[in-house]
Amino acid sequence: MLKTKYQQNHNRICNSPDCEELGLYPAPKSRNNLKEYYYFCIDHVRAFNKSWNYFAGLNEEELEVEIRKSVTWDRPSWKFGTKTINHDFEKAFKFFDEQKKIKKNKVIDKKLENCFKVLELNSDSTLKEIKSRYKILAKKWHPDAQNSVASTNNKDKFIDISNAYKTILKTFTKLETKK
């Protein structure tokens, strides 16, 4: 009797180390090897998918090199892509998730830093300082406050200041709602 795909998957155990859930969700082993799958439970397939973007475009060998390069290694016999994936598998994914988060935060920080620069402020300025600085600068650079030549030349400056102010305010609002 032919088994359905569900029944086939139903007999599998999640490939993630120490997980005893059913491996109901297939995940391709690599972008270059879409016909071979790991089978994970719902939680682990999510973790796997999260890491997918980072690994995109790498074949298994390159993947292994990447992971070996970045993770402190205590099990040199471990090989990515074998059936006996051990704890390093999860460790590696967690590591890459963290790295991605750090990178993202840094990009945001840089953007924010630049906004403070536009307002000629330090990034540890208080909301009150930011507001009063914005008022001063907006008044100074407002197109209405200048003659027509200067107003055309400085149009971008006024827009930059407004955008920087908006971005900073947004960040502050987010911080406030998090508290």
Ligand SMILES: [Zn+2]
């Ligand atoms: Zn699992």
